[in-house]
Amino acid sequence: MSNARTAPVRTALIHLALLSYTVIALFPVFLTVVNSFKSRAAIFREPMAVPTPATFSLIGYETVLKQGDFLGYFQNSMIVTIASIALVLLFGAMAAFALSEYRFRGNLLMGLYLALGIMIPIRLGTVAILQGMVATGLVNTRTALVLVYTAQGLPLAIFILSEFMRTVSDDLKNAGRIDGLSEYSIFFRLVLPLVRPAMATVAVFTMIPIWNDLWFPLILAPGEATKTVTLGAQMFIGQYVTNWNAVLAALSLAIMPVMILYVIFSRQLIRGITAGAVK
Amino acid sequence: MSAAETDDIDAVPARRPARWHIAVFLAPAFLVYTAVMILPLIETLRLSFFNVVAGQMQFVGLSNFQTLFGDPRLSADFWNALRNNVIFFIIHMLVQNPIGIALAAMLSIPKLRFAAFYRSAIFVPTLLSFVIVGFIWKLILSPIWGIAPWLMDLVGMKWAFAPWLGKPETALVTVSLISVWQYVGIPMMLIYAALLNIPDEVLEAAECDGITGWSQFWKIKLPLILPSIGIISVLTFVGNFNAFDLIYTVQGALGGPNGATDILGTLLYRTFFGFQNQMGDRSMGATIATVMFLIILAGVSLYLFVIQRRMRRYQF
Numbered sequence: 001m002s003n004a005r006t007a008p009v010r011t012a013l014i015h016l017a018l019l020s021y022t023v024i025a026l027f028p029v030f031l032t033v034v035n036s037f038k039s040r041a042a043i044f045r046e047p048m049a050v051p052t053p054a055t056f057s058l059i060g061y062e063t064v065l066k067q068g069d070f071l072g073y074f075q076n077s078m079i080v081t082i083a084s085i086a087l088v089l090l091f092g093a094m095a096a097f098a099l100s101e102y103r104f105r106g107n108l109l110m111g112l113y114l115a116l117g118i119m120i121p122i123r124l125g126t127v128a129i130l131q132g133m134v135a136t137g138l139v140n141t142r143t144a145l146v147l148v149y150t151a152q153g154l155p156l157a158i159f160i161l162s163e164f165m166r167t168v169s170d171d172l173k174n175a176g177r178i179d180g181l182s183e184y185s186i187f188f189r190l191v192l193p194l195v196r197p198a199m200a201t202v203a204v205f206t207m208i209p210i211w212n213d214l215w216f217p218l219i220l221a222p223g224e225a226t227k228t229v230t231l232g233a234q235m236f237i238g239q240y241v242t243n244w245n246a247v248l249a250a251l252s253l254a255i256m257p258v259m260i261l262y263v264i265f266s267r268q269l270i271r272g273i274t275a276g277a278v279k
Numbered sequence: 280m281s282a283a284e285t286d287d288i289d290a291v292p293a294r295r296p297a298r299w300h301i302a303v304f305l306a307p308a309f310l311v312y313t314a315v316m317i318l319p320l321i322e323t324l325r326l327s328f329f330n331v332v333a334g335q336m337q338f339v340g341l342s343n344f345q346t347l348f349g350d351p352r353l354s355a356d357f358w359n360a361l362r363n364n365v366i367f368f369i370i371h372m373l374v375q376n377p378i379g380i381a382l383a384a385m386l387s388i389p390k391l392r393f394a395a396f397y398r399s400a401i402f403v404p405t406l407l408s409f410v411i412v413g414f415i416w417k418l419i420l421s422p423i424w425g426i427a428p429w430l431m432d433l434v435g436m437k438w439a440f441a442p443w444l445g446k447p448e449t450a451l452v453t454v455s456l457i458s459v460w461q462y463v464g465i466p467m468m469l470i471y472a473a474l475l476n477i478p479d480e481v482l483e484a485a486e487c488d489g490i491t492g493w494s495q496f497w498k499i500k501l502p503l504i505l506p507s508i509g510i511i512s513v514l515t516f517v518g519n520f521n522a523f524d525l526i527y528t529v530q531g532a533l534g535g536p537n538g539a540t541d542i543l544g545t546l547l548y549r550t551f552f553g554f555q556n557q558m559g560d561r562s563m564g565a566t567i568a569t570v571m572f573l574i575i576l577a578g579v580s581l582y583l584f585v586i587q588r589r590m591r592r593y594q595f
Contacts, residue, residue: 014388018382018385022397025463028416031419031426092308095307114308116317119513122315123544124569124575125322127326128318128565129319147315150315154308182300184300187304208405212408215523219552254410255407
């Protein structure tokens, strides 16, 4: 800023550095998607080229859709992810409201207890979680995954949401109380609409690890009917390792929903992170 | 933990005797969290003191831990996994965090064009699942496809290419770098946020004193973002010592080649579930999970009680 003469050179160097890293970050994804649309010979002969009419082929996608039940996997992932997010948001917001709104004995202790899970990964309890799911007959159900992911998502959600709820004006809530609203109406009708941006941030943060998780689907729900897309892709690729078209197509299919959601929600996500929601 | 049900003491007890709504608000989260997370965690810790003796589950004290640390067969695996895990973490700290900080420092330059584009693009790998990332890199580094040797040929380094994932000496570093590639977005974003939070007055004051460019970064900005670097370090620590998916996808549950990339997560999976001709063992699985829990707890406590306390925080 102050040394104007060196500024253009410096700016150019910075753009060069950032652009190089952008290429490093995007190149593998690009390579996968591009090659998934090519014939087998073209994948090996010219891996860098974009598909031309001569090399274009959908054989990989045909194999994937015929052999693996990818639509079913997608459906499972969607159901599990959406149900978990809904529960995390509802339960998390309720608990965050209780913690931030009321003074009661044990408030601090309860807050700390619920925050434990931010740092201690739920995976460490897997041995007993599996035992519990076997005992309750929930193995190989989507319910098992939803329960685990809800528990996993709650601590961070409560933490972020209670920070936001502290900023909701007391006057508004007290005005509601004077008008005879119950505490439940104050929460659902006054506070929830006001923390909607924070809820969106929490939803995005909760969604990514759930959608991408391999550990719990592998252990709790490996059955064909409940496989999620991450596990399905993992197993499919493991079986078809030498079929490059199919592997690349399966990878591209697994990438696409995440990318579509990212394009829609990237603003929300980045604003959430940079607003200091996670500290 | 029945705090939720207790009446208020310090508020106004006369007018509102029992505030049941507090319990109602807290109950669902508390119940799910306790039942699915805390109780299994405690049960897992408890299981690590039990083992099957003569067909019966019995309390065996610390003997599972003795087996884990001393038994010739299992302990070799355990120490190997622990060492690999430490190296895995060190590589993240040395590569991921500096790159993340550097990227954030460049992105936070005021009025930089395309900053939003760079930021979104660099964050893309972080959103992908380990399965996708693992397989993509496996393909790229595969000598069969030849992408990596071809790229290295461009810069005249083809001689240096080797099947890195397949060689025991290089496999762990390669897998760690793949993980770094994926996760660099997180330190970048958090540091970026911290840099944006530095008020302009501070930087203007620095400029008045003639501190600009590099020295401004080292002398003004870096001390101010140290708390964020601390948080990133502890997040990296927890994430690394509980990592599993990437290794499982790229190198299989055995952490091949020859255990070179075996970390605690894969060891836990194999021990608990069994793999190939190894039988699954619930007690030893719980024992390994307990050790991982203690390691993570130690790291988090070190951060919370030592590092964070000593770190100076600036309030603007």
